[in-house]
Amino acid sequence: MSKIEIPTDSLQVGHYISLPIGWTAHPFMRNNFIIKNQEQLTVVRSLGLDNIAVIPSKSKVAVPDTNNEDDLAGADQEEPEIDPDQAWLDELRNGQKRANKAYLQNAEKFRSALTKFTSKPEEAYYSIFEQVNITLQLMFKSADAHSVYVSLEPSSDEDIFFHSVNVAVLSILVAKNLGFSEKECQHLCIAGMIHDIGELKVPQQIRRKPSEWGQAEQNFYQTHPKFGAELIKKAGSFPPEVLPIVINHHELLDGSGYPNQRKASELDKATQLLSIVDSFEHLCAPLANQKRMTPQEAFAFLYKSAGTKYNKLYLEQLMNTLGIYPPGSIVSLSNDGYAMVMSSNPKEKLKPRVLLLEKGKNFSNANVADLTKEDIKINKTVKWDDVPAVLIKNFDPKLRCCYFFDPGQ
Structure with missing residues (x-):
């Protein structure tokens, strides 16, 4: 699939583009997509990229010759529309x-x-x-x-x-x-x-x-x-209420914990x-x-x-x-793919938001999917070792899973 890099200012509605940045750095569903309207074109141009790769075979309009100014003057001007999938x-x-x-x-x-x-x-x-x-x-x-979100941080001596x-x-x-x-x-x-x-x-x-x-x-x-x-x-x-929690946090209901073998009643x-x-x-x-x-x-x-x-x-x-599939879990999917669960979904516990583990991707540019909006189901949880090596070559399984909620909810 051949790509042609053109100046961002030369993009038009109808161009199929490939963004070189991670999914958290732009508001689109995928890194590769067709520009549907003027609003999307404006957002793409605001990303601060000098050049963007265009795939002519998937574009609905011709890729302009950047040396010919006449080709750059005819960008489609469609009315902005809301994309519900976003x-x-x-x-x-x-x-x-x-x-x-x-x-x-x-x-x-x-x-x-x-x-x-x-x-x-x-x-x-x-x-x-x-x-x-x-x-x-x-x-x-x-x-x-x-919803509980997972943040992936490098492990350290200060765990x-x-x-x-x-x-x-x-x-x-x-x-x-x-x-x-x-x-x-x-x-x-x-x-x-x-x-x-x-x-x-x-x-x-x-x-x-x-x-x-x-x-x-x-x-x-x-x-x-x-x-x-x-x-x-x-x-x-x-x-004073904090002290017994700290000293007893390794105690168990049957008295088999430590340091004082406390039981449930204590x-x-x-x-x-x-x-x-x-x-x-x-x-x-x-x-x-x-x-x-x-x-x-x-x-x-x-x-x-x-x-x-x-x-x-x-x-x-x-x-x-x-949730049934806690954030940070690695799961196999019904389409034979694999993913990491990124956030729980309190309303539909079997359908969390996931980050897809795909060949050539990494945590910064991987695609994400909301399983409530995809015809994909989770088969089961798996371990990193169960995922084909070719899919996770660029993913680091040693990153520490850290949990927090959305404070803006």
Whole structure:
């Protein structure tokens, strides 16, 4: 399929073009499409591209000879029209951008607060408190269930930031759907942000060890909730409701957790919820010496212990909040293709928005699809290793899945 590059100013309605930029950088459904009207032509010309590739064989008008000014004077001037197929994509793009921006702001604020935790604990608390309140105001301004978006970020040695924000955000999304009050969500969100702060006292050679821990290393790691509680007490500013959530977030209903083998009757509802979300997140993005699971595998693993180790109602609500196919899941499609789920769809849980894994594409320029508007169904969830290598050569499976809701909803 031959392409001809022409100056953007020379484009006309009827030209079939191929945009060289990622799907988040333009408002169209695909990178390759025919310009239908003057409105689309105006948008294309506003993208800041000097030249754009045109495919003559798919165009409805001739590709002008850029050396002949007479050929450039006859651009079709059609009346602007609304393309209904664009509405869902505009919604997805804008929601994705807002969610991604909010997530990164939360992670950076939390990172900054933690650097002050030992030297200026009161300042750290107020920084966390402010960010938590902003997040809750955004979440509670809509009574509807929120779509959950995935943001893909490079993994780093500072994974505690990603993990903590993920746990905090998912916990309050589930809590809201369960009917927790805004004050209860505030305490839960603060606890989610700092629940693993005690890990900062665990030596890096243990946390990042790629092989199995010895018993002494396991025992030392399992003291991190107590370390966290000590730091919170020393700070002296945090609400008293936060402390039991932090110290008990690895406790289980049957008393088989740690560090104090608490049972269900000793664990408040916020602790029981945070325990589930923390476990789910750790299964999907584990420590260096643990096996990584897909979201579906993590749900199946946790559900085996529903009612014995984990609160069954809360686990089911987490599954309901993230959807049948949680964001970040890799799925096979009924058209023999593969995709990554980009956002949940509370109204149609079997039909999320997906990013198509296609040959020659990558995360920045891959096509997206709303399965409510496509004659395509999801067959099942799969692992990266199950996707043909030719399709994912340019995709990085090691990117960290981070979750947030659309604050503009």
